[in-house]
Amino acid sequence: MLIQKLPIDVIKLIAAGEVIDSLSAVVRELAENSLDAGAGRIVISIQPSLWRVQVADNGRGMDRDDLFLCTQAHTTSKIKDYNDLHRINTLGFRGEALHSIAQLADVKIVSRVADDCGYEICCHDNHCSTINPVAIAPGTIITVENLFKNIPLRRQANPPFKQQIKQIQTLIGQLSLCHPQVTWQLFVDDKLTLYIHGDNEIKKILSQLSKTIKYHDLTSQQITINTPEENSLSHLDLVLGLPDRLSRPRPDWVKIGLNGRVIKSPELESSIYSAFHRTLGRDRFPVIFLHLKTSPRQIDWNRHPAKAEIYLHNLDFWQEQIISAINNIFKITDNNINQKIP
Numbered sequence: 001m002l003i004q005k006l007p008i009d010v011i012k013l014i015a016a017g018e019v020i021d022s023l024s025a026v027v028r029e030l031a032e033n034s035l036d037a038g039a040g041r042i043v044i045s046i047q048p049s050l051w052r053v054q055v056a057d058n059g060r061g062m063d064r065d066d067l068f069l070c071t072q073a074h075t076t077s078k079i080k081d082y083n084d085l086h087r088i089n090t091l092g093f094r095g096e097a098l099h100s101i102a103q104l105a106d107v108k109i110v111s112r113v114a115d116d117c118g119y120e121i122c123c124h125d126n127h128c129s130t131i132n133p134v135a136i137a138p139g140t141i142i143t144v145e146n147l148f149k150n151i152p153l154r155r156q157a158n159p160p161f162k163q164q165i166k167q168i169q170t171l172i173g174q175l176s177l178c179h180p181q182v183t184w185q186l187f188v189d190d191k192l193t194l195y196i197h198g199d200n201e202i203k204k205i206l207s208q209l210s211k212t213i214k215y216h217d218l219t220s221q222q223i224t225i226n227t228p229e230e231n232s233l234s235h236l237d238l239v240l241g242l243p244d245r246l247s248r249p250r251p252d253w254v255k256i257g258l259n260g261r262v263i264k265s266p267e268l269e270s271s272i273y274s275a276f277h278r279t280l281g282r283d284r285f286p287v288i289f290l291h292l293k294t295s296p297r298q299i300d301w302n303r304h305p306a307k308a309e310i311y312l313h314n315l316d317f318w319q320e321q322i323i324s325a326i327n328n329i330f331k332i333t334d335n336n337i338n339q340k341i342p
């Protein structure tokens, strides 16, 4: 007999390594938890050479019992049963991130709900401490240290720190576009390297994220759409560069958000390109952030742990809506320009 059942610690390590493969994956999971907790301010501090990440938020926090449960396998407050899988309206729902991180690093979680004191739990080497009371403001601070201490090869497989910091800045930029009401701070080795003020101004965020995008070259519009078969309303938020003023030599500034998350969707991207094709021609590309907010029943997030690739139902319908929304903006801006010319 050659086949044997793997020991549970090996099973857990393999599973954890699939969810968390980089510093940026830790930041993504912790920041998404902060957003799901309704935070309005998220402060991220990283010390790459120590493989250390800390995310502090002013969200709703966890009580003592939840703090005890949150690092255990398959524990979540976001779904309860099979039916909830079809109506996910949070960024997380698998209940595996904190558990995975605790398999790969030393973790300290300090959290407080508004009507109690704060509590702290520390997890090292698959063992979590007893919970102790601490004094903090309402919210949560999660500190992850010595990431991949038990998989040194994973550290080597990650790109140089400079590149990892870039990945994290890009990630925060994408999250901030989808959550413009949140204020973000990123510290690298105690130095503030990114600050995004949460005043709901996507145009401002776009022009902050790319020095070549100028605020005044952008236009924005929100469109409400009757969703077929759902009897509900969806929204398309569009912020785009006016083609006569702003275009790019590469398709690097076409971003699509879906219910709070930047996604990759070649199908929706190709609709955007075809809408811009007439005005931009073949070798220039648009600057656009398009955020589709629709019923969770339209989406299957289960394709990949990072949830960047998705199945969107009624894809043809959304492609048509996107093309006609962009064409409409062009018509409106054309009219404005014509009206201004005497």
Ligand code: ADP
Residues within 6 Å of the ligand: 029, 033, 034, 037, 057, 059, 060, 061, 062, 066, 070, 075, 076, 077, 078, 091, 092, 093, 094, 095, 096, 097, 098, 099, 139, 140
């Ligand atoms: P998921 O996000 O898929 O539920 P996680 O492992 O990321 O799984 O988190 C487990 C649970 O811990 C969450 O469902 C949530 O209840 C709680 N939690 C994690 N981070 C925070 C936070 N920053 N604020 C409040 N609760 C949190």
Ligand code: MG
Residues within 6 Å of the ligand: 029, 032, 033, 091, 092, 093, 097, 098
């Ligand atoms: Mg999560």
